[in-house]
Amino acid sequence: MSTPRSARPRPSDASPGSLEELVEAPMSLRERKKLKTRQALRREAFRLFAEQGWEATTVDQIAAAAEVSPATFFRYFPTKEDLVLTDEYDPLMAAAIRARPADEPFLTSAREVLVELVRRIAEQERTELYERMRLTASVPALRARMLDGTNQPTGMLLDLLTERAGLDAPTLELRITAAVVSATLTETSLYWADRGGRDDLADLLDRALRHLQELDRN
Amino acid sequence: MSTPRSARPRPSDASPGSLEELVEAPMSLRERKKLKTRQALRREAFRLFAEQGWEATTVDQIAAAAEVSPATFFRYFPTKEDLVLTDEYDPLMAAAIRARPADEPFLTSAREVLVELVRRIAEQERTELYERMRLTASVPALRARMLDGTNQPTGMLLDLLTERAGLDAPTLELRITAAVVSATLTETSLYWADRGGRDDLADLLDRALRHLQELDRN
DNA sequence: CATCTTTTGAGAGTTACTCTCACTTGAGAG
DNA sequence: CTCTCAAGTGAGAGTAACTCTCAAAAGATG
Numbered sequence: 001m002s003t004p005r006s007a008r009p010r011p012s013d014a015s016p017g018s019l020e021e022l023v024e025a026p027m028s029l030r031e032r033k034k035l036k037t038r039q040a041l042r043r044e045a046f047r048l049f050a051e052q053g054w055e056a057t058t059v060d061q062i063a064a065a066a067e068v069s070p071a072t073f074f075r076y077f078p079t080k081e082d083l084v085l086t087d088e089y090d091p092l093m094a095a096a097i098r099a100r101p102a103d104e105p106f107l108t109s110a111r112e113v114l115v116e117l118v119r120r121i122a123e124q125e126r127t128e129l130y131e132r133m134r135l136t137a138s139v140p141a142l143r144a145r146m147l148d149g150t151n152q153p154t155g156m157l158l159d160l161l162t163e164r165a166g167l168d169a170p171t172l173e174l175r176i177t178a179a180v181v182s183a184t185l186t187e188t189s190l191y192w193a194d195r196g197g198r199d200d201l202a203d204l205l206d207r208a209l210r211h212l213q214e215l216d217r218n
Numbered sequence: 219m220s221t222p223r224s225a226r227p228r229p230s231d232a233s234p235g236s237l238e239e240l241v242e243a244p245m246s247l248r249e250r251k252k253l254k255t256r257q258a259l260r261r262e263a264f265r266l267f268a269e270q271g272w273e274a275t276t277v278d279q280i281a282a283a284a285e286v287s288p289a290t291f292f293r294y295f296p297t298k299e300d301l302v303l304t305d306e307y308d309p310l311m312a313a314a315i316r317a318r319p320a321d322e323p324f325l326t327s328a329r330e331v332l333v334e335l336v337r338r339i340a341e342q343e344r345t346e347l348y349e350r351m352r353l354t355a356s357v358p359a360l361r362a363r364m365l366d367g368t369n370q371p372t373g374m375l376l377d378l379l380t381e382r383a384g385l386d387a388p389t390l391e392l393r394i395t396a397a398v399v400s401a402t403l404t405e406t407s408l409y410w411a412d413r414g415g416r417d418d419l420a421d422l423l424d425r426a427l428r429h430l431q432e433l434d435r436n
Numbered sequence: 437c438a439t440c441t442t443t444t445g446a447g448a449g450t451t452a453c454t455c456t457c458a459c460t461t462g463a464g465a466g
Numbered sequence: 467c468t469c470t471c472a473a474g475t476g477a478g479a480g481t482a483a484c485t486c487t488c489a490a491a492a493g494a495t496g
Contacts, residue, residue: 012455026465028462029462029463030461030462030463032476033461033462033474034474037474052445058451058452059451059452059453060451060452068476069475069476069477070452070453070476071454071455071475071476071477071478072474072475072476074452074454075474076452076477078453079452079453080451080452144362144363145362196469218472246493246494247493247494248442248443248492248493248494251441251443251492251493276481276482276483277482277483277484278482278483286444286445287444287446288443288445288483288484289444289445289446289447289484289485289486290443290444290445292483292484292485293443293444296484297483297484298482298483298484437496438495439494439495440485440493440494440495440496441492441493441494441495442491442492442493442494443490443491443492443493444489444490444491444492445488445489445491446487446488446489446490447486447487447488447491448485448486448487449484449485449487450482450483450484450485450486451482451483451484451485452481452482452484453480453481453482453483453496454479454480454481454482455479455480455481456474456477456478456479456480457476457477457478458475458476458477459474459475459476459477459484460473460474460475460476461472461473461474461475462471462472462473462474462481463470463471463472463473464469464470464471464472465468465469465470466467466468466469466470
């Protein structure tokens with residue numbers, strides 16, 4: 001749920017937003033190879049994280065496991081953190097939010113979309129995203145980066161807010177709304193890390209966001 | 219406003235909470251020397267940051283300017299970030315919050331204390347803290363660390379919350395409250411970075427916190 | 437003054453990056 | 467099918483933030 005806008009300038013453009021792994025589109029051989037490398041890096045990385053933990057796993061090890069040179073690792077992910085924090089759900093979320101009626105209060109939209117996202121994740125028993133959230137919440141370096149204003153979902157939500165309904169300048173209220181949503185997302189990931197269950201998360205999220213809805217001005 | 223609970227274990231105990239620089243107490247020669255070194259490191263660091271920027275300034279340079287070995291730098295500050303993020307106002311804030319009536323809604327207490335703190339800072343035309351907040355808000359690495367749950371004021375506030383009124387387990391609502399406060403603090407620092415003015419900050423903060431007060435349950 | 441403890445400096449080592457340059461390999465043209 | 471160009475990769479050197487160890491220096495204490 002976070003597309004870091006990397007602190008440092010990206011070496012390569014590093015893939016548009018990447019529905020790549022989700023949408024089947026005709027790709028050139030080159031693009032397919034890149035995708036395979038990307039997936040291999042992530043797969044091996046998560047495997048090693050699970051085996052040895054975040055800190056004990058070096059970039060060199062990951063690169064070796066994925067059978068690329070260490071330098072290549074950084075061509076795919078600008079930092080070790082980005083390996084975990086860059087995901088492909090952002091564009092889906094953005095699209096889902098845009099699909100909502102424009103006059104609907106923003107937090108309502110956000111709530112619906114988030115709950116839906118959680119539902120889908122819970123459905124497909126894919127553990128990867130689950131593991132990713134667990135890691136994000138438990139590794140300090142990751143948590144820090146995720147929370148960074150530049151890298152967190154708030155940025156995206158803020159963009160959507162300003163884009164929608166022609167909201168002009170980012171006013172203080174606007175930014176607080178975004179911050180609140182971001183805080184809620186943070187809560188979500190913390191909750192996830194603590195309990196590990198995910199049955200009632202949707203409920204909790206639902207409650208929490210309803211809770212915050214009174215703040216909604218847009 | 220943040221006393222990082224460092225991700226890594228601190229090498230030395232690195233000074234209790236340090237009212238040291240604010241309170242005049244009889245100190246041994248040893249302690250006085252340590253304090254001097256600490257102050258020298260910070261002073262030279264901020265000077266270099268102002269001259270060359272955060273990234274261009276290396277720990278070695280700072281150590282050299284303060285006339286200690288690079289290794290010694292890390293005995294005083296576990297990371298380069300801590301140099302900026304560790305400050306001495308936390309205990310003051312904590313004391314101020316504790317001094318408030320116990321049955322007062324938490325957000326009211328927080329609001330009063332924060333506004334008071336801002337007022338004081340604005341009063342004394344000392345630019346150091348101001349500069350510190352500017353840095354914190356503008357350097358990605360700093361912003362990220364400051365926002366980290368482990369390092370941010372939320373931790374302290376959370377502790378105070380649980381300690382006060384015998385609030386037992388950290389419930390979701392509780393943590394959301396903390397997160398909201400944290401988000402507000404974030405907003406504050408972002409605002410500070412953008413505008414640079416500090417006349418109306420107290421007003422804005424006041425408004426924002428009043429705004430959030432409806433959420434208050436405790 | 438002598439001893440004990442804390443603090444420091446020197447230096448070597450690790451890891452996350454960055455940069456450059458030469459090599460390989462897919463893409464597209466003829 | 468091949469030639470050319472551009473994109474992607476590997477090797478290797480370099481930097482900066484740390485970490486660790488060990489011995490020397492210096493304050494505290496009797």
